[in-house]
Amino acid sequence: MSIPGLGQLAPQATASTNRTISLTPFGEWRFDVPRSSTAGVKVRLVSGTAERDGVELALSQTYTFVHTMKSKLFTWTGCTLEISGDCNDSVKQYPVVEDSPMVSYGNLHFELQKLRTEADTLAARSGRRPGPRVMVCGPPSSGKTSLARTLTALATRMHGQPLVANLDPGEGLLSLPGTLSAAVFGNLMDVEEPAGGFGVGSTPSSGPSAVPVKLPIVYYLGREKVNDDVQLWRDLTRKLASSIRAKFNEDEAVRCSGLILDTPAVSLEPVEIENLALAVREFAINVVVTLGSPKLELELQRVFAQETTPLGEVISILMLEQSDGVQQRDKHFAQFTREAAIKEYFFGDAKRTLSPSTQSVSFDEVAIFKLPDDSEDYDPSQISDTPQILEPAEITAEMSHWTLAVMNASVNDPPETIRKAPVMGFIAVADVDEDRRRLKILSPVTSRLGNRPLVWGRWPEPYINLLG
Numbered sequence: 355m356s357i358p359g360l361g362q363l364a365p366q367a368t369a370s371t372n373r374t375i376s377l378t379p380f381g382e383w384r385f386d387v388p389r390s391s392t393a394g395v396k397v398r399l400v401s402g403t404a405e406r407d408g409v410e411l412a413l414s415q416t417y418t419f420v421h422t423m424k425s426k427l428f429t430w431t432g433c434t435l436e437i438s439g440d441c442n443d444s445v446k447q448y449p450v451v452e453d454s455p456m457v458s459y460g461n462l463h464f465e466l467q468k469l470r471t472e473a474d475t476l477a478a479r480s481g482r483r484p485g486p487r488v489m490v491c492g493p494p495s496s497g498k499t500s501l502a503r504t505l506t507a508l509a510t511r512m513h514g515q516p517l518v519a520n521l522d523p524g525e526g527l528l529s530l531p532g533t534l535s536a537a538v539f540g541n542l543m544d545v546e547e548p549a550g551g552f553g554v555g556s557t558p559s560s561g562p563s564a565v566p567v568k569l570p571i572v573y574y575l576g577r578e579k580v581n582d583d584v585q586l587w588r589d590l591t592r593k594l595a596s597s598i599r600a601k602f603n604e605d606e607a608v609r610c611s612g613l614i615l616d617t618p619a620v621s622l623e624p625v626e627i628e629n630l631a632l633a634v635r636e637f638a639i640n641v642v643v644t645l646g647s648p649k650l651e652l653e654l655q656r657v658f659a660q661e662t663t664p665l666g667e668v669i670s671i672l673m674l675e676q677s678d679g680v681q682q683r684d685k686h687f688a689q690f691t692r693e694a695a696i697k698e699y700f701f702g703d704a705k706r707t708l709s710p711s712t713q714s715v716s717f718d719e720v721a722i723f724k725l726p727d728d729s730e731d732y733d734p735s736q737i738s739d740t741p742q743i744l745e746p747a748e749i750t751a752e753m754s755h756w757t758l759a760v761m762n763a764s765v766n767d768p769p770e771t772i773r774k775a776p777v778m779g780f781i782a783v784a785d786v787d788e789d790r791r792r793l794k795i796l797s798p799v800t801s802r803l804g805n806r807p808l809v810w811g812r813w814p815e816p817y818i819n820l821l822g
């Protein structure tokens with residue numbers, strides 16, 4: 355519970371007055387920009403230093419945080435912020451700085467930096483040991499993605515080029531939801547983007563970008579939750595791990611910076627622990643961070659008590675406190691965020707307008723596959739010897755407003771190959787004319803689909819009419 359005047363101000367009703375706040379070292383300004391705030395909230399760093407999940411704000415520059423964004427600005431040194439616009443916010447100060455979870459997050463970063471320096475030193479002597487491979491896991495809303503983002507930003511600030519990967523299909527990393535993906539982060543991240551540099555706005559597009567773009571490798575699960583198709587999630591996790599090994603082999607700077615892996619929220623279900631264990635083994639993780647769950651820490655310590663990485667390293671399992679500032683996001687918020695990501699993928703955002711190409715294609719020109727309907731005797735949360743096979747999809751009006759994945763495969767490839775192929779991009783079905791047997795599609799690029807197969811998953815669910 356927070357006591358005004360003793361550390362944390364109680365959240366205020368939506369505040370719209372222009373105001374100036376001062377934060378002492380390790381203080382946080384926590385904010386939630388409501389949907390009603392069309393102009394968002396504007397923030398200017400007047401003095402000191404401040405950052406959002408590790409990405410620094412420039413002095414005197416005005417930043418806009420758009421509506422339905424929940425986050426915080428943090429300061430190591432103390433700062434003054436000028437704020438205008440509507441948002442719900444609160445200030446958290448730490449009279450005893452050791453009480454801030456950022457102390458342990460910062461210490462973790464410095465330990466990881468030591469391992470990166472060791473890997474660098476070894477590389478100079480022609481050794482090939484990678485830098486730290488750290489996995490962040492924990493219960494829902496424990497701050498996993500925020501910590502992964504902070505560790506990434508802090509590493510890039512020290513000229514590192516870590517690989518960052520996401521195994522949570524509920525939210526995409528540099529991609530739409532429903533995917534597992536990874537990319538090298540070697541430069542500035544976008545402080546204003548709702549996803550803080552992890553969103554689709556930081557990927558290549560047909561428009562100019564304020565920050566250098568990242569090139570992700572993406573696999574398509576087409577489901578919201580891991581348990582909706584555990585078998586495929588495990589197969590794609592293995593594929594992603596293999597892509598990361600290949601990147602480590604060819605790029606010394608990336609290898610020395612290591613990996614930061616974000617994971618789906620878990621309770622303590624045995625299948626979830628097995629999934630985390632699979633990720634640890636596949637990605638050769640040597641540092642596992644559990645956020646706010648001593649039980650998860652104990653369970654993973656038990657699983658890995660006798661195990662080392664393939665390189666013979668100890669697998670360190672540590673628990674860090676979760677911040678009491680982590681904000682809950684209800685299903686409406688999550689849906690709005692997904693829809694905003696889809697819209698941004700095709701149309702850009704306030705800073706960068708994109709013009710997707712609208713194409714009319716005949717039903718006979720496209721090969722669309724769909725995930726099979728869940729049959730009564732199929733339990734998607736169980737590993738099965740007979741994985742679900744893609745089926746050719748019948749094109750009907752039901753497909754309108756869905757986003758389909760364009761697979762980096764040939765339409766003549768076996769369904770199993772198509773299903774596990776990397777994703778080239780997405781198209782949205784704007785309209786289906788069953789009488790004329792034609793589809794109207796939106797594509798971020800003007801080129802035709804050629805013989806690329808499309809996959810119609812279950813996630814993200816259909817968006818409102820993008821052309822409406």
Ligand SMILES: Nc1ncnc2c1ncn2[C@@H]1O[C@H](COP(=O)(O)OP(=O)(O)OP(=O)(O)O)[C@@H](O)[C@H]1O
Pocket residue numbers: 382384385423424425426493494495496497498499500501522618619677678679680681682
């Ligand atoms: N200290 C904080 N103050 C204010 N907001 C915060 C703080 N830490 C995290 N948040 C916000 O809380 C929300 C949830 O955090 P985050 O996404 O990191 O949790 P998560 O564990 O990854 O969630 P999920 O289980 O849904 O994947 C995000 O909007 C994030 O920006």
